[in-house]
Amino acid sequence: MTQLTSGRDVYLYQSDLQLAMNNSTPSDVTSNRPCDGTRLARRLLHIFFSQKERKAGSIAVDPKPGLVRLNPTVTEAIIVRCLELDPKTTRGKVRDAMASSLSAERAGSRRKHTAKKRTTKSCNTDQCEQGSSRDYLQEVRQTTGMCKSNEEEFAPLPDTHVTVAGFNLTPDDLTTLMRGDDIVDEVINAYLNVLRLEGSATSYYVFPTQVPLQWGTSGVPLFHGLDVSRYTWLFQPLLVNGKHWVLLAANVADRTVSLLDSLNPLGRPDEEQILNRFRQYMKTREKKMRIPDSMTWTTKRITCSQQKDGHSCGVFVMMNAEALVEGRTPSTFQQDDVPAARVKVYNRLIGYSHPLT
Secondary structure, rough: OEEEEOOOOOOHHHHHHHHHHHOOOOOOOOOOOOHHHHHHHHHHHHHHHOHHHHHOOOOOOOOOOOOOEHHHHHHHHHHHHHHHHHOOHHHHHHOOOHHHHHHHHHHHHHHHHHHHOOOOOOOOOOHOOOHHHHHHHHHHHHOOOOOOOOOOOOOOOOOOOHHHHHHHHHHHHHHHHOOOOOOOOOHHHHHHHHHHHHHHOEEEEEEOOHHHHHHHHHHHHOOOOOOOHHEEEEEEEEEEEOOOOEEEEEOOOOOEEEEOOOOEEEEEHHHHHHHHHHHHHHHHHHHOOOOOOOOOOEEOOOOOOOOOOOOOOOHHHHHHHHHOOOOOHHHOOOHHHHHHHHHHHHHHHHHHHEOOO
């Protein structure tokens, strides 16, 4: 056992702490933080408190009626530890993350209760109401063969951590889709790899979101077993400035590379800088792996739609990648399609999930 933070009588297994920290790595390409304090806080809540305690719990000094204050010694130790490991966060942000996690868990519990009472609707696309979100779902049905009775509703939230396509997701990760929040990197990694499971194994390869953190360093992963010439597309989701997701898409056959940015669909000021970092990474990889056929990546503009809010960029990254793989124009995906896409992504992840053992 190890102390969560010095001077406080709060202990946990070192392996649990390490797992929580490993799953709280920031995805910001410019960050050198050991972990994201707000993410770590949410994961530590799951370690120290049972599901029953979390659903009825609050970190407020004076909880709302029906809620019980969680052990303040433990919650304060969690906050202190997160501040120690992430100097860029604040006490207020950590507390907000913890409160949001508890609130989301209660909301998920209510959805489960409602889902049990809901009568299952028959699946008939001809009876769908008009509207771009439903039109988008109909297009998805046609292109992927997806036809489920509950597509327009979120499936029940899992009680515990799950694994999807080799990536671990917490209930809190999944609720970022349900709440309409910013999408966490674990969701993006898992969904893009689920698409690989459903389609051709050689249609595209996804570099994990953590790779750009190590671009230009000696420890950057090279993926020695990867032969990029076998793939049509290479995708690299990137979190720029710690708050905005963009998609780097490299067409292997054309040897072109593009940056799809839903905030700046006509191009961002630092676009070539980002693309050059990718080019340098690929050159380093070829040199260290002694790959004789060196690739030169030419910039190509691929048009995507512009988001109209501050928290849909992750959805656009996933849907833009899906459109490219399926041969559709990314700009066909619009802001009005985001709610339906969130349901689709969530339910597809749930469909491929397995309890983490």
